[in-house]
Amino acid sequence: MTERRNLLHPRDEIMQTMDRIYRYRMTTTSGGNLSIRDEEGNLWISPARVDKGRLRRDDIVCIRTDGSIDGRHPPSSELPFHQAIYEARPDISAIIHAHPVALVAYSICRELPNTRLFHQAYSVCGQIGFAQYACPGTKQLGANIAQAFREQCDSVIMENHGVVVGGNSLAHAFERFEAFEFAGRTLLKAKRLGAVEFLSDDQLQQAADRCVELGEYDPPQATARERELRHELCEFLRRGCRQRLLISTEGSFSARLDRDAFVVTPTRQDRELLTVDDLVLVRGDKAERGKQPSRATRAHQAIYREHPEIEAIVFAHPVNATGFSVTAQELDVRTIPESYVFLRDVKRVPYGVQYQNDGSISSYVSAASPAAILQNDGVLVTGRSVLDTFDRLEVLESTAEAVINAITVGSISAMSTQVINELKQVFQLP
Numbered sequence: 224m225t226e227r228r229n230l231l232h233p234r235d236e237i238m239q240t241m242d243r244i245y246r247y248r249m250t251t252t253s254g255g256n257l258s259i260r261d262e263e264g265n266l267w268i269s270p271a272r273v274d275k276g277r278l279r280r281d282d283i284v285c286i287r288t289d290g291s292i293d294g295r296h297p298p299s300s301e302l303p304f305h306q307a308i309y310e311a312r313p314d315i316s317a318i319i320h321a322h323p324v325a326l327v328a329y330s331i332c333r334e335l336p337n338t339r340l341f342h343q344a345y346s347v348c349g350q351i352g353f354a355q356y357a358c359p360g361t362k363q364l365g366a367n368i369a370q371a372f373r374e375q376c377d378s379v380i381m382e383n384h385g386v387v388v389g390g391n392s393l394a395h396a397f398e399r400f401e402a403f404e405f406a407g408r409t410l411l412k413a414k415r416l417g418a419v420e421f422l423s424d425d426q427l428q429q430a431a432d433r434c435v436e437l438g439e440y441d442p443p444q445a446t447a448r449e450r451e452l453r454h455e456l457c458e459f460l461r462r463g464c465r466q467r468l469l470i471s472t473e474g475s476f477s478a479r480l481d482r483d484a485f486v487v488t489p490t491r492q493d494r495e496l497l498t499v500d501d502l503v504l505v506r507g508d509k510a511e512r513g514k515q516p517s518r519a520t521r522a523h524q525a526i527y528r529e530h531p532e533i534e535a536i537v538f539a540h541p542v543n544a545t546g547f548s549v550t551a552q553e554l555d556v557r558t559i560p561e562s563y564v565f566l567r568d569v570k571r572v573p574y575g576v577q578y579q580n581d582g583s584i585s586s587y588v589s590a591a592s593p594a595a596i597l598q599n600d601g602v603l604v605t606g607r608s609v610l611d612t613f614d615r616l617e618v619l620e621s622t623a624e625a626v627i628n629a630i631t632v633g634s635i636s637a638m639s640t641q642v643i644n645e646l647k648q649v650f651q652l653p
Contacts, residue, residue: 270296349377412546
């Protein structure tokens, strides 16, 4: 696969990424700053004292290699530590600093979140580290942070402050930032449920080694149904990212086209930014020429082959449900009528089943059991359509959050067998 050329100007990259971070509530109006070091050595950075929720491209400041400043605002007051990181790490071309509350909690406690709870977090975040406190905007803070990066850390908790991550592009830095924040939030949820189960070296390697080998083919002109499915998938992928049900570069969503074909997300592309052309048509053992489908393609394929009634599938990582996936605590959906009607009993899938190419993942879902918790890997949800599947994903996450909150309130009261039988009869559940 040929890597896509980045045609966005640094001004646009910073503006769009800051908008996303702010929209995801991972920073505040006045907090956080982003920068890019371009191919000529110029440093582009977000401005000081400008509303992060309304940033415009002409707000971005450029510090030229000769030290001159181009912009209608002063650069961020944290410019010194950006410069210190770039000096310490020539391989870094972009930096994100923000104050997502989960990671700020760790910074207050002088702790680091263990990213081994989830393979994506562990592989994407890189080496994590800690920088001692110094007054914001000072050279000492820059020196403290730069030292952590000099020791080859890529994602750094700043004592009593926030987090800073670096990457070889702003998209790469955002991927690290999002994965780090997701790990922190998931751990906070999981610790309310019980002991957290972390992945071993062998388990992490199992995830790293997964792959999908398919032939290539040139599909015919897309039918109206295929075009509609592509449109629906893109719409719900975007919504899922914005509702924090999906991680931008992890998880997969597919929709059945016919008995032997389905459309699925590509691997390693930002889910929120996908277009209809990015999605991959898979038919039998072949995929669209020039495209790389999700590494979970074989799992999607096995489920479609075993269950003709299933029309859409999503592997996702909503934070509350993922909290259950990294502990031994069962998610009991017999707590809310809607939850049981939509989800029935949610099974638990042992770690790694979905990575195998033997089709065994298909035995964990069905019309009578449309959703499952994947040990240390989020959730699997199926449905009769893209909308139905997404709706169930929302219900699953809402239920998980309600149960976690209920644990704080008191003892959980599940519905009786009589109530469950009544629901089955009224809603004609299988």
